[in-house]
Amino acid sequence: MSRAFTTTELEAYLDEALQPEAMERIEHALRGDDSVVQQLAEINARRDAGVHTLGAIWRRARLSCPSRDQLGSYLLDALPEELADYVRFHLETVGCRYCQANLADLRARLERAGSDREADSRQKRYFQSSAGYLKKREK
Amino acid sequence: MSTAPTTDSLLVEQIRAGKPEAWNQLIAQYEGRLLAFAESRLRGRSAAEDVVQETFVGFLTSLPNYDSRRPLEGYLFSICAHKLTDFLRREGRRPVIPLSSSARDSAGAWDLPGSARHASSILRSGERRSLEAAALVEAVGGEIERWQQRGDWQKMKCIELLFVCGMPNKRVAEQIDLSEQQVANIKFDFLAKLRSLVRKQNLSVDVFPELYVPE
Numbered sequence: 001m002s003r004a005f006t007t008t009e010l011e012a013y014l015d016e017a018l019q020p021e022a023m024e025r026i027e028h029a030l031r032g033d034d035s036v037v038q039q040l041a042e043i044n045a046r047r048d049a050g051v052h053t054l055g056a057i058w059r060r061a062r063l064s065c066p067s068r069d070q071l072g073s074y075l076l077d078a079l080p081e082e083l084a085d086y087v088r089f090h091l092e093t094v095g096c097r098y099c100q101a102n103l104a105d106l107r108a109r110l111e112r113a114g115s116d117r118e119a120d121s122r123q124k125r126y127f128q129s130s131a132g133y134l135k136k137r138e139k
Numbered sequence: 140m141s142t143a144p145t146t147d148s149l150l151v152e153q154i155r156a157g158k159p160e161a162w163n164q165l166i167a168q169y170e171g172r173l174l175a176f177a178e179s180r181l182r183g184r185s186a187a188e189d190v191v192q193e194t195f196v197g198f199l200t201s202l203p204n205y206d207s208r209r210p211l212e213g214y215l216f217s218i219c220a221h222k223l224t225d226f227l228r229r230e231g232r233r234p235v236i237p238l239s240s241s242a243r244d245s246a247g248a249w250d251l252p253g254s255a256r257h258a259s260s261i262l263r264s265g266e267r268r269s270l271e272a273a274a275l276v277e278a279v280g281g282e283i284e285r286w287q288q289r290g291d292w293q294k295m296k297c298i299e300l301l302f303v304c305g306m307p308n309k310r311v312a313e314q315i316d317l318s319e320q321q322v323a324n325i326k327f328d329f330l331a332k333l334r335s336l337v338r339k340q341n342l343s344v345d346v347f348p349e350l351y352v353p354e
Contacts, residue, residue, distance in 0.1 A: 016180075052268070052271060059303060
């Protein structure tokens with residue numbers, strides 16, 4: 001019987017590593033399709049038993065992710081063609097969410113270079129809400 | 140291709156020493172990419188900001204367990220992914236899966252306190268698993284480095300589509316303009332190399348079933 005999702009896709013779902021649309025498709029299926037729930041439970045049981053998969057290890061170690069510098073050069077169209085082609089593949093075909101997030105951040109920084117008041121106030125808020133934990137450690 | 144810059148280790152060292160300016164610097168450096176990651180899934184700025192805020196708090200509370208040899212960016216992303224999952228569960232968007240304890244395995248040590256599992260068994264199995272995973276990371280990382288040096292991007296794409304995206308040979312062949320036979324050969328060679336490494340390191344073959352699946 002053919003399954004709606006491959007094991008690799010569901011592994012990536014558990015690691016929050018699929019494209020948002022694919023994540024939503026699986027979440028939708030989980031509400032009405034017991035076989036998908038069962039498939040995920042099987043994957044979890046295998047993980048609990050210590051079974052490894054190449055995909056999960058590759059993703060977690062980010063073995064083929066371009067560096068942030070390379071992503072920056074990609075954005076500026078300054079990479080050698082073959083490497084740029086691979087980076088495009090990694091971003092668009094593989095759909096690496098971590099690299100997509102990095103690229104979006106780099107693009108935003110490039111666009112807003114100069115006036116950064118909003119980001120400053122947001123960062124101040126993060127700092128204020130978390131710095132208490134920092135001080136505790138100081139003692 | 141990603142490497143942990145040593146400046147990250149210095150930054151973490153200063154944060155461990157309680158220096159607020161270092162903490163400020165880390166926030167400024169990483170908040171943009173974490174926000175972009177959370178926002179892609181939540182499609183709402185304010186919810187994404189909440190998740191990032193929880194991520195930074197999570198980072199500081201987990202700092203005693205953080206191994207500085209681990210790339211900081213990956214560690215922050217893994218915390219963020221878990222905070223995102225928690226947020227989506229609270230919102231009722233992400234259903235809870237039975238036997239879901241392993242959904243937290245990838246988080247590393249940062250969420251072990253309070254887990255429903257027995258800490259001693261987690262740590263014991265976790266250590267062994269980490270060793271096995273590290274061996275595989277080294278082997279695959281070595282292959283990737285060789286492909287990059289030789290400019291063998293086609294091979295790299297092929298293996299990534301097969302094992303990271305889980306595509307069948309036929310789809311991979313269509314995607315990167317190779318014959319199915321070429322894809323099968325690349326896959327065969329790659330798996331043979333990894334099997335040999337697993338044997339050399341005396342790792343249990345049972346924990347890498349994928350390497351022994353017949354074509």
